[in-house]
Amino acid sequence: xxxxxxxxxxxxxxxxxxxxxxxxxxxxxxxxxxxxxxxxxxxxxxxxxxxxxxxxxxxxxxxxxxxxxxxxxxxxxxxxxxxxxxxxxxxxxxxxxxxxxxxxxxxxxxxxxxxxxxxxxxxxxxxxxxxxxxxxxxxxxxxxxxxxxxxxxxxxxxxxxxxxxxxxxxxxxxxxxxxxxxxxxxxxxxxxxxxxxxxxxxxxxxxxxxx
Amino acid sequence: xxxxxxxxxxxxxxxxxxxxxxxxxxxxxxxxxxxxxxxxxxxxxxxxxxxxxxxxxxxxxxxxxxxxxxxxxxxxxxxxxxxxxxxxxxxxxxxxxxxxxxxxxxxxxxxxxxxxxxxxxxxxxxxxxxxxxxxxxxxxxxxxxxxxxxxxxxxxxxxxxxxxxxxxxxxxxxxxxxxxxxxxxxxxxxxxxxxxxxxxxxxxxxxxxxxxxxxxxxxxxxxxxxxxxxxxxxxxxxxxxxxxxxxxxxxxxxxxxxxxxxxxxxxxxxxxxxxxxxxxxxxxxxxxx
Numbered sequence: 443x444x445x446x447x448x449x450x451x452x453x454x455x456x457x458x459x460x461x462x463x464x465x466x467x468x469x470x471x472x473x474x475x476x477x478x479x480x481x482x483x484x485x486x487x488x489x490x491x492x493x494x495x496x497x498x499x500x501x502x503x504x505x506x507x508x509x510x511x512x513x514x515x516x517x518x519x520x521x522x523x524x525x526x527x528x529x530x531x532x533x534x535x536x537x538x539x540x541x542x543x544x545x546x547x548x549x550x551x552x553x554x555x556x557x558x559x560x561x562x563x564x565x566x567x568x569x570x571x572x573x574x575x576x577x578x579x580x581x582x583x584x585x586x587x588x589x590x591x592x593x594x595x596x597x598x599x600x601x602x603x604x605x606x607x608x609x610x611x612x613x614x615x616x617x618x619x620x621x622x623x624x625x626x627x628x629x630x631x632x633x634x635x636x637x638x639x640x641x642x643x644x645x646x647x648x649x650x651x652x653x
Numbered sequence: 654x655x656x657x658x659x660x661x662x663x664x665x666x667x668x669x670x671x672x673x674x675x676x677x678x679x680x681x682x683x684x685x686x687x688x689x690x691x692x693x694x695x696x697x698x699x700x701x702x703x704x705x706x707x708x709x710x711x712x713x714x715x716x717x718x719x720x721x722x723x724x725x726x727x728x729x730x731x732x733x734x735x736x737x738x739x740x741x742x743x744x745x746x747x748x749x750x751x752x753x754x755x756x757x758x759x760x761x762x763x764x765x766x767x768x769x770x771x772x773x774x775x776x777x778x779x780x781x782x783x784x785x786x787x788x789x790x791x792x793x794x795x796x797x798x799x800x801x802x803x804x805x806x807x808x809x810x811x812x813x814x815x816x817x818x819x820x821x822x823x824x825x826x827x828x829x830x831x832x833x834x835x836x837x838x839x840x841x842x843x844x845x846x847x848x849x850x851x852x853x854x855x856x857x858x859x860x861x862x863x864x865x866x867x868x869x870x871x872x873x874x875x876x877x878x879x880x881x882x883x884x885x886x887x888x889x890x891x892x893x894x895x896x897x898x899x900x901x902x903x904x905x906x907x908x909x910x911x912x913x914x915x916x917x918x919x920x921x922x923x924x925x926x927x928x929x930x931x932x933x934x935x936x937x938x939x940x941x942x
């Protein structure tokens with residue numbers, strides 16, 4: 443049994459349980475919560491997401507999680523992994539259904555994928571990623587590794603150095619971003635079979651270096 | 654490169670997974686969560702569970718049921734059947750499914766699609782449309798009334814996309830359980846005009862049928878139900894067959910059948926004597942996650 447405790451941030455529109463299933467399969471202790479008192483006992487946080495940006499952000503603010511996360515992530519330097527909309531929330535703003543403010547942890551904008559004849563939007567399905575920078579979370583994965591994507595918008599960071607992996611869909615789209623101990627992935631590791639489980643495990647195990 | 658998806662549908666009546674024949678006759682298969690567990694191990698790309706008796710029996714979607722389906726599902730899971738309110742959607746997504754499939758609201762309540770898209774995003778909505786071929790023309794079929802729906806399928810698809818659907822699941826009713834292959838012409842037509850991904854269902858019996866579909870149309874996925882329950886490792890075997898000619902197939906299972914051939918029914922043949930003669934015992938390392 444693994445001693446590490448993972449906190450899945452619950453803000454009402456995330457697919458919290460599918461993330462919990464994957465982490466429990468890896469034998470981590472998992473809690474799903476929106477309370478500071480519980481989240482601050484965790485070693486790693488996961489910010490999941492399905493849903494529209496605006497609803498997600500509003501919910502996050504409404505349950506008071508913006509403050510909680512600021513404290514956990516910036517004061518206490520807790521590693522956090524954002525998934526899909528959970529990753530997009532880390533942007534400065536999003537252009538989904540109008541312009542909306544995000545958490546602004548990694549400066550950038552969430553913009554629509556351009557629809558082209560052979561590339562219907564949303565971008566749905568299994569695609570191979572291009573790893574741009576070596577990262578602990580990708581150490582057992584390569585450019586032939588498939589991940590499951592399901593999105594109509596993507597994150598474009600201002601500083602291209604924050605991009606650690608991209609995906610090809612008509613053009614090059616951000617698949618993973620990272621800044622210090624903050625990481626985000628556009629795809630769904632919890633729904634990417636073995637590759638996703640490996641990514642979760644290696645992301646969590648890298649924790650040692652921040653301890 | 655984005656891959657073509659091989660999707661399994663599991664029709665469910667009560668708590669039993671079934672095979673469906675022409676939307677009329679059903680044969681019991683077993684527990685849906687066991688089927689999900691196996692399909693996962695065999696490398697399926699996605700799973701769609703459809704509670705097909707939901708409207709008839711006023712089936713209440715329960716958190717426990719969704720949790721059970723999702724517990725061993727590490728590929729995307731879509732749930733459909735009797736989804737009527739935004740609370741139903743919340744319950745489905747919150748308990749481990751990733752998308753909802755809608756059928757009746759597509760025909761009668763397109764504004765419900767818009768409502769879901771606003772909260773959950775359009776990638777969360779699979780619009781399921783049943784189409785039947787009668788007298789050489791395609792009509793929209795309403796499975797609840799078992800009658801033809803007055804709106805034509807092309808305007809209906811347009812309206813559904815505009816309302817905010819993320820994907821179209823097109824089920825050719827006249828092909829359901831017939832095992833004569835997909836309705837290629839219909840799928841060609843729809844995948845040409847739709848601006849969102851199209852998932853084609855109805856008629857698959859042999860991996861060759863999936864190959865015919867994926868080669869001749871622009872659909873994003875070949876969907877099959879009954880076929881995947883015919884024999885062990887059906888997904889792996891189908892993908893092996895497809896990947897002989899197509900690059901756009903994800904083959905990531907730790908086992909494969911790359912030295913086997915298939916017979917006319919899609920069943921695995923014994924390896925040739927030449928291959929067997931040269932086959933050595935190779936050690937396969939256990940994959941550590």
